[in-house]
Amino acid sequence: MNSRNDTTSSTRSTRSARGALTTLVTWILVLIFFFPVFWMVLNGFKPESLASSVDPTFIFKPVTEGYQLAMDRGMAGYLQNSLTAAVIATIISVTLAIPAAYALSIRRVKNVENSLSFFISTRFMPLAAIVLPLFMIFKTIGLLDNIYMLGIVYGAMNLPVTVWMMRSFFLEVPYEIIEAARVDGAGMFREIVRIVLPLVLPGVAAAALISFIFAWNEYFLALLLTSSAARTTPPFLGSFVDGRGQFLAVLSAAATIAALPVILAGWAAQKQLVRGLSMGAIK
Amino acid sequence: MLANKRMLALGTGAVAVAMTVTACSSGAVQSGSGSTGAAGGAVTLKVATVNNGQMKDMEKLKTEYESANPGVTVNFQVMEEGDLRAAVTADVASGAGQYDIVTIGAYETPQWGANGWLVDLTPELQSDASYDVNDLLPPVRDVNTFDNKLFAVPFYGESSILMYNKEVLDKAGVTISQTPTWQEVAAAAKKVNTADMAGICMRGKPGWGDLFAPLTTVVQTFGGNWYDSSWKATVNTPEWKEAVTFYKTMLDESGEKDPVSYSFNECLTALKEGKAAMWADASVAASMLEAADSPVKGKMGYAHMPVDKTKESGWLWSWNLAIPTSTKQKDAAVKFVKWATSKEYIKLVGTKIGWSNVPPGSRTSTYELPEYKDAAKAYAPITLDVMSSVNPKQPGVNPQPWVGIQYVSIPEFQDVGNQCAQLVADYLANRGTIDDALGKCQTIAQTAGDKHKK
Structure with a gap:
């Protein structure tokens, strides 16, 4: 009896030690991943000389000079452009991905695997290879430096990823529910809108947020396809890099402002996101 | 808590929609100084510049030019050096005409001049005695000249x-x-x-x-x-x-x-x-x-x-202002370039921003200004001496x-x-x-x- 108790207690203590170790490793990983963000926020409140200093400083008198400088350079206009492009891209990619994912999962089309490979293959080509043809096309049709066109490009770029994500969410929908809806006389449109979408809403939210984040952070196309009126936040952030002078504080301040909308959106949609991102993983 | 999150989500969504709806026809960035810049001027000059102190000062002083030239609006797009090269090269080489004035390095000027991408500024500058083109430091003039044509004028120079x-x-x-x-x-x-x-x-x-x-x-x-x-x-x-x-x-x-x-x-x-x-x-x-x-x-x-x-x-390095041949506003662009690289502009920087902020290494006369000589006494004489002595045509043996x-x-x-x-x-x-x-x-x-x- 005693020996059994000892074994149980030893198993328990091994489990609890493992749990503590897992918690410790998790915390270490969280700190490693979070530190650059923390450092960015901290640097944004430092004077320029302190932010660029060789010796890292954690305790200092905070200043808002970096934030002031970033806003004085018209950051609001760039944020507005990023928001416009990201919202357009998200609307396009989600609206088109829903019927596409439906046709690739629930009401399967022929040669579905080939279609899937085709979708994702459009992401294989490096951006550098497509940017010049895009530049020449937009130049010819006179749509360079146009924020709506940039939003459409981002929407098209994000579409394959959104379709793939949504397809995996749609596959989770129990077929019995769809069958029941069909027996009750639901048409295809009603089936998607009233039956499928409410079930996969967390997944749609996750795909929409990913599409929004991709568009919000895109740098390369924004740099080349826009020049002034339609320029977005990422190239604006790049413009703080100065080869002949210190810039870390103002860049950190501007980057903190630029990261806020995405962090807020992620926080607001936290519950949906966690459910959505784990949906496709459950088979 | 959930209600708060919903409110926040709703608020974020509302702000997103409002900002998207209020975005103007092709974008929200009106000028380098914010989203409220004037858009109704008869001439709008688009300037692509590199992010350095002197260029940012020019962005601040553009209002002086705009008030002296009613109807002209100058929009600056400041970029990191690598980004500037990529964006401006794509624009100028394809003749897209997104920029009326571009900032290019001494490395690019002779190559782009030879390619026929830049307006030859020699006649415009030589015919204007008040501009005094010969006052530009000779080695800096040399690196911006191709086939005896000056394709860009130095705004800032360094050795x-x-x-x-x-x-x-x-x-x-x-x-x-x-x-x-x-x-x-x-x-x-x-x-x-x-x-x-x-x-x-x-x-x-x-x-x-x-x-x-x-x-x-x-x-x-x-x-x-x-x-x-x-x-x-x-x-x-x-x-x-x-x-x-x-x-x-x-x-x-x-x-x-x-x-x-x-x-x-x-x-x-x-x-x-x-x-x-x-x-x-x-x-x-x-x-x-x-x-x-x-x-x-x-x-x-x-x-x-x-x-x-x-x-x-x-x-020897200089950041220079050049005008792409694809511009549709050549005359207005030339006028602005002349202003930004003139002796008067250097004095304007000195009086409005500070004498130690004056763009160095472009004009000999800068080093004769008493206020600049005083503000930069520790390093101005040696800078002028070195910049005048180097030989970009044969720097080596x-x-x-x-x-x-x-x-x-x-x-x-x-x-x-x-x-x-x-x-x-x-x-x-x-x-x-x-x-x-x-x-x-x-x-x-x-x-x-x-x-x-x-």
Whole structure:
């Protein structure tokens, strides 16, 4: 009896030690991943000389000079452009991905695997290879430096990823529910809108947020396809890099402002996101 | 909590929709100064500029130009150097006409001029006596001229000089002459080198504009160069080997730790914080070391760039304003370029922003202004002296088939320089050998040189 108790207690203590170790490793990983963000926020409140200093400083008198400088350079206009492009891209990619994912999962089309490979293959080509043809096309049709066109490009770029994500969410929908809806006389449109979408809403939210984040952070196309009126936040952030002078504080301040909308959106949609991102993983 | 999140989501959504709806027809950025810039002017000039102090000052002063020229709006798009090159090259080469005025380096001017991408400014500038084109520093004019045509005008120019902390050197009983040799500097660096302070800080970060800016001048004064006069690559030569080995030995003995992560800004910080005693780099650094908030203000000494076999070894760089041939507003663009590079503009910067902020290295007359001479007395005379003495047509011992000092004015050089800089940086970091680095670089340079053989 005693020996059994000892074994149980030893198993328990091994489990609890493992749990503590897992918690410790998790915390270490969280700190490693979070530190650059923390450092960015901290640097944004430092004077320029302190932010660029060789010796890292954690305790200092905070200043808002970096934030002031970033806003004085018209950051609001760039944020507005990023928001416009990201919202357009998200609307396009989600609206088109829903019927596409439906046709690739629930009401399967022929040669579905080939279609899937085709979708994702459009992401294989490096951006550098497509940017010049895009530049020449937009130049010819006179749509360079146009924020709506940039939003459409981002929407098209994000579409394959959104379709793939949504397809995996749609596959989770129990077929019995769809069958029941069909027996009750639901048409295809009603089936998607009233039956499928409410079930996969967390997944749609996750795909929409990913599409929004991709568009919000895109740098390369924004740099080349826009020049002034339609320029977005990422190239604006790049413009703080100065080869002949210190810039870390103002860049950190501007980057903190630029990261806020995405962090807020992620926080607001936290519950949906966690459910959505784990949906496709459950088979 | 959930209600709060919903409210926040709703609020975020509402703001998103409102901002999207209010975005103007093609975008929300109206001008460099914000989203409220004037959009109804008869002429709107779009200017692409690099992010440096002098350009940002020009952005601030554009209102002076706009009020003196009613109906003209000037929109600035400030970019990081690499971004500027990518965006402006795509625009100018394709004739897209997104920019009316572009900021380009001395490296680009002759190539773009030869390609027919830029407006020849010679007639406009020479016919205007008040502009005084001959006042532009001759070497800077040379690097912006192709086929006797001035395709860009300098807004800002720089050479390279040696900067040293006099207090530190005095304590160690070391003196530096006004025209030192590299051997003299290396010996001085060794003497003042301690565990807490590097004797000298030099660029080691891979990149044609980083490591190879100072290193090319070292190679040239040691008798080497990238190409001979018939475009035969001359990298794998004893002169290169001697120069690069010297550079590495100096850094190993008395340089900063991990030199491959150091470029201009890192060395500037090291000098300011007393982590390095000497530094050979861009002359504009002197104005930063002498700035009001600099801990080493008044403690610095300045000398010509160290030499070996040549009389001078300073580099030459200028940021210039040019007008792409694709602009539809040439006359308005020329007028603005003339204003921004005029003697009057320099005085305007002095009175409105401060005399130490005046764009250096563009005009001889700048160095005759009493207010500037007073504000920049520590470094202005040597900057003018070096910039007037360097020879971009033949900076090294032997003749070269291009005009330029720390770079080769061919389109392939950015790639050649970047690849070779990586190889040399590997050698500096003890990840490769000198023979391997120079051997591979010779092949890379020759492939590019072959395209220019006649």
